[in-house]
Amino acid sequence: MIRFDGVSKRYDGQDALARVDLEVAQGEMVFLTGHSGAGKSTLMKLIMLMERPSQGQVFVDGRNLNRLSRSQIPYYRRKVGVVFQNHQLLFDRSVFDNVALPLQIAGYQPAETGRRVRAALDKVGLLDKERQNPVVLSGGEQQRVGIARAVVNKPPLLLADEPTGNLDPELSADIMKLFRQFNEVGVTIMIASHDISLLKRMGKRVLGLSKGQVVHDGVLT
Amino acid sequence: MNPRRPSERASSPARKGGRVPQGASQSRAKVSDRLDSWVGHHSTTAAESLARLLRTPLQSLLTWLVVAVAVALPAALYVALSNVQNLGYSWQESSQLSVFVQRDARPDAISALQTRILERPDVLSVEHIPPDAALEEFKRYSGLGRVVEGLERNPLPDVLLVFPAEAGITPEGLEALQQELESEALIAEARVDMAWVTRLQQLMRLGQRLVLALAGLLALGVLLAIGNTIRLAIENRRDEILVVKLVGGTDAFVRRPFLYTGLWYGMGGGLLALLLVGLGLWWLSGPVAHLADLYQSQFRLQGLGWTHSVQLVLLSGLLGLLGSWLAVARHLSAIEPR
Numbered sequence: 001m002i003r004f005d006g007v008s009k010r011y012d013g014q015d016a017l018a019r020v021d022l023e024v025a026q027g028e029m030v031f032l033t034g035h036s037g038a039g040k041s042t043l044m045k046l047i048m049l050m051e052r053p054s055q056g057q058v059f060v061d062g063r064n065l066n067r068l069s070r071s072q073i074p075y076y077r078r079k080v081g082v083v084f085q086n087h088q089l090l091f092d093r094s095v096f097d098n099v100a101l102p103l104q105i106a107g108y109q110p111a112e113t114g115r116r117v118r119a120a121l122d123k124v125g126l127l128d129k130e131r132q133n134p135v136v137l138s139g140g141e142q143q144r145v146g147i148a149r150a151v152v153n154k155p156p157l158l159l160a161d162e163p164t165g166n167l168d169p170e171l172s173a174d175i176m177k178l179f180r181q182f183n184e185v186g187v188t189i190m191i192a193s194h195d196i197s198l199l200k201r202m203g204k205r206v207l208g209l210s211k212g213q214v215v216h217d218g219v220l221t
Numbered sequence: 222m223n224p225r226r227p228s229e230r231a232s233s234p235a236r237k238g239g240r241v242p243q244g245a246s247q248s249r250a251k252v253s254d255r256l257d258s259w260v261g262h263h264s265t266t267a268a269e270s271l272a273r274l275l276r277t278p279l280q281s282l283l284t285w286l287v288v289a290v291a292v293a294l295p296a297a298l299y300v301a302l303s304n305v306q307n308l309g310y311s312w313q314e315s316s317q318l319s320v321f322v323q324r325d326a327r328p329d330a331i332s333a334l335q336t337r338i339l340e341r342p343d344v345l346s347v348e349h350i351p352p353d354a355a356l357e358e359f360k361r362y363s364g365l366g367r368v369v370e371g372l373e374r375n376p377l378p379d380v381l382l383v384f385p386a387e388a389g390i391t392p393e394g395l396e397a398l399q400q401e402l403e404s405e406a407l408i409a410e411a412r413v414d415m416a417w418v419t420r421l422q423q424l425m426r427l428g429q430r431l432v433l434a435l436a437g438l439l440a441l442g443v444l445l446a447i448g449n450t451i452r453l454a455i456e457n458r459r460d461e462i463l464v465v466k467l468v469g470g471t472d473a474f475v476r477r478p479f480l481y482t483g484l485w486y487g488m489g490g491g492l493l494a495l496l497l498v499g500l501g502l503w504w505l506s507g508p509v510a511h512l513a514d515l516y517q518s519q520f521r522l523q524g525l526g527w528t529h530s531v532q533l534v535l536l537s538g539l540l541g542l543l544g545s546w547l548a549v550a551r552h553l554s555a556i557e558p559r
Contacts (some may be wrong), residue, residue: 045559050559146431
């Protein structure tokens with residue numbers, strides 16, 4: 001699903017990623033870990049095409065991202081769901097409208113949009129909050145709205161950058177359970193996290209990054 | 222629907238298998254749906270951007286006023302110009318040539334000449350003023366009665382007033398008629414007061430150019446004013462633009478609400494400009510009609526008319542669209558998720 005071929009990313013002469021090779025199979029759930037500045041975010045930004053590599057090639061779903069033109073990027077991004085640490089919700093509209101945004105952009109009919117948004121909100125347990133403004137929700141609930149928005153379009157690949165960074169352990173466990181459910185139905189998932197105990201509990205493959213290089217690959221014990 | 226806690230559902234993920242994410246094939250909308258949705262998005266975006274403007278009425282009104290003043294000024298000048306032109310046409314219709322007959326011409330020769338002139342296709346009518354009648358009129362209106370009475374003999378020649386046919390009332394037509402009349406042996410001189418006709422025409426041309434130049438400058442002003450307003454609107458909705466781009470919004474999708482906002486600013490300003498011009502006309506029409514009556518004229522102020530009014534609003538809307546397009550092209554690409 002994801003393949004990095006000798007990918008480097010340089011910012012002002014500093015290597016954020018240095019000749020990274022990695023492969024994530026379809027349907028896999030992997031964690032990225034490492035200190036801040038190790039290159040986790042850069043790696044995800046390259047997959048989201050928020051950045052282009054200075055060197056090397058990134059393949060997603062068999063497509064070479066270097067070959068995607070600027071005008072193709074939006075259509076590519078519709079197939080990648082993203083969950084942000086600060087959830088990036090819009091506070092000028094309801095929970096429903098936040099989650100519906102990707103569907104409106106992709107051109108779904110209102111009836112279909114409503115059906116899918118409610119299914120996604122039901123999945124994250126927030127169906128009763130659809131009319132509320134996300135600003136009144138708790139941190140955990142806001143993060144779940146962000147997850148609903150990321151999966152509402154049923155993307156084959158889901159990225160999450162520190163999705164539990166601001167949450168207490170109990171809420172983190174809830175969120176992780178959600179990700180695991182999506183993974184069980186075939187979604188490839190990549191989650192960046194520095195919470196080592198969480199990574200150990202999950203028992204999934206972990207990619208450890210340090211100074212822009214992959215220094216660990218395997219289950220943490 | 223009865224919302225359940227997520228933990229309850231966690232135990233039975235398979236039951237919901239049909240609805241949970243599965244792959245790209247399910248995430249694509251049908252083409253016909255997408256077209257419907259595209260049209261739908263246009264109409265909702267149009268309505269939403271208008272509603273957004275009306276939610277901040279004072280701020281929007283200010284922009285509308287700026288556009289209205291800039292549009293109303295050249296529009297009002299245009300209206301004034303076409304009114305002067307109308308006035309000019311009605312004066313031209315009273316154009317006439319004064320033909321002075323040779324002093325020693327015999328009366329029957331004069332009446333033959335009169336018939337000859339009347340037969341010309343570019344002449345409507347001919348009026349003969351004998352010297353005595355002319356002198357009488359001169360005595361009455363010039364205030365020089367005493368002086369005239371002192372004259373030994375009538376110094377005035379026979380005069381034929383020639384009224385040209387409607388088709389001949391152009392500076393060129395009048396000049397041709399005058400020259401042909403002067404080539405007659407019996408005619409000493411044919412005079413046409415054409416200078417003012419040409420002068421008026423030249424003035425009109427000058428006026429049209431001035432209005433055009435002014436309209437161009439003010440149109441540029443409208444472009445910049447709307448462009449700046451849109452720039453602020455883009456800045457205000459920066460977060461939204463970022464999120465929309467992150468979840469796969471195309472440039473066109475991001476651009477659309479701002480283009481509609483520009484269109485509404487332009488069209489609203491155009492409508493307001495119509496109102497301003499209408500008010501101005503209404504304010505002036507009374508005195509103008511009164512003045513015209515004093516000159517025994519049927520002249521009345523003419524407004525823009527339906528076609529021109531619609532054109533004005535559309536043109537103003539187009540300016541708004543163009544102004545927002547410029548702002549959007551310059552500022553939207555700078556907002557990229559980082």
